[in-house]
Amino acid sequence: MYTVKEASSITGLTEHAIRFYTDKGLVPTIKRNEHNVRLFDEMSINWLHGVRCLKQSGMPIESIKRYIDLCLQGEATLFERSEIMRQHGEFARAQLEEAKRHVRHLEEKVKLYEEISAGRQPDTMNPGNWEEMQVMHGDVFYKATSPTT
Amino acid sequence: MYTVKEASSITGLTEHAIRFYTDKGLVPTIKRNEHNVRLFDEMSINWLHGVRCLKQSGMPIESIKRYIDLCLQGEATLFERSEIMRQHGEFARAQLEEAKRHVRHLEEKVKLYEEISAGRQPDTMNPGNWEEMQVMHGDVFYKATSPTT
DNA sequence: CGCTTGCCTTCGTGTTACACGAAGGTCTTA
DNA sequence: TAAGACCTTCGTGTAACACGAAGGCAAGCG
Known part of the structure; x- marks a missing residue:
């Protein structure tokens, strides 16, 4: 105890x-x-x-x-219980896919920063470069997958 | 606009x-x-x-x-910015590993429920079986990885 | 001209899953 | 007798908004 x-x-x-x-x-x-x-x-x-x-x-x-x-409540709820776990498993799988996306995204971002540090890429997050560049690291960010409208 | x-x-x-x-x-x-x-x-x-x-x-x-x-603040913060992304990347990788664990866990749980439904395993979550079993589905649950003491 | 629509503001409450501390009580042990 | 460990309730704070209400301003329509 x-x-x-x-x-x-x-x-x-x-x-x-x-x-x-x-x-x-x-x-x-x-x-x-x-x-x-x-x-x-x-x-x-x-x-x-x-x-x-x-x-x-x-x-x-x-x-x-x-x-x-x-x-x-015992045996009578067996099916409902297994359903809960099944559905939650699907939720977890979706979360897993999300996590993979995030990892990939951040790896790209880090790589990009290495390129910038090496002078091979412009630093598009730097406001000093905005006028020439017109686009920031937006290409590295996810767009909304399905606009919630 | x-x-x-x-x-x-x-x-x-x-x-x-x-x-x-x-x-x-x-x-x-x-x-x-x-x-x-x-x-x-x-x-x-x-x-x-x-x-x-x-x-x-x-x-x-x-x-x-x-x-x-x-x-x-521009170029002067380049290193610090890349550090933030690097560290957050590590965080995301840790989260990814967690997510994998959860998915595996829930798959085991679902499998176990299938076995129970088929009558090949006892339903250890059912209080009616607790006296004989002494252990519930605990084996399917994670134990604390590193007790926060 | 008034009405509706769409934007704005601030205010205030609710949510989730606790964290943290305070006040006050009880019991055991040194 | 006092410290230490457990309990209770109360109240506040946190993050990241959601939601609604009240009140204001501007544009477009019939």
Whole structure:
């Protein structure tokens, strides 16, 4: 049985965050002792890991709560639970693609700065060059993929 | 010369966001007409794309502001600007690795749910099975990589 | 001439997921 | 007896806007 402090050092979550999660019902197996002190068993630590994991991958607290509540309802919610994970997986894949774009973009940007430093390219971000250039590093920036109009 | 509405439809940013950015000084080339109306030329549209781009990759507004201010100071800030992009590139790569982990994790989770549905694995998230199992899907969740103690 | 439309401003609230500190309580241990 | 660890509630702050309201100005239309 672990206290908040111990759970914090095990999971890497802050004590604040852990209290926050328990109060929101994200650790269904948590117990309290006779002095109202939070006590975490292995199962509760696992829930904390799970919450941390889902949250880091971009799932909002409310959805995590929803998922956990479904878990507590048992077998009947099996399909819905797997659907949540499937959909969230798609979301994560989209995020991954985004991340790749960003990395590529920044590599181009760094390369461009190397060219500029070497004098092989003009520094189009420098206002002193704007009049002649007319275009800044815009070519390196993404345009909106699908204008939200 | 584009108005806020037009800039919004071009960049995919909301009008709110665009006013927010211009007020923060993130669009240094913006002009106003005699009636105080914001007017965006091609250069300003490019700045908007740039801001959108950096922000999406996780750079906080304040850092973007810093970068833009450096740009405005011209050649003398070349090194510092390239350093910012290099460091942010590293950040983006770290994010990319994270994203890969999340995708892998969720794929495992989905697979596990398929196994459960097929009856080949027990549903360890179901409280009805907790007494026998003692462990939930914890094995599928990440543990803290480096406990923040 | 008034009306609508579109832009502007400031103000104020809500959001998410906490961080942080203060005040005040309880229990255990040195 | 006092320090230390846990608890509670309260209140503020953060980032990056979203959203709406109130109030103002200018252009175009019938």
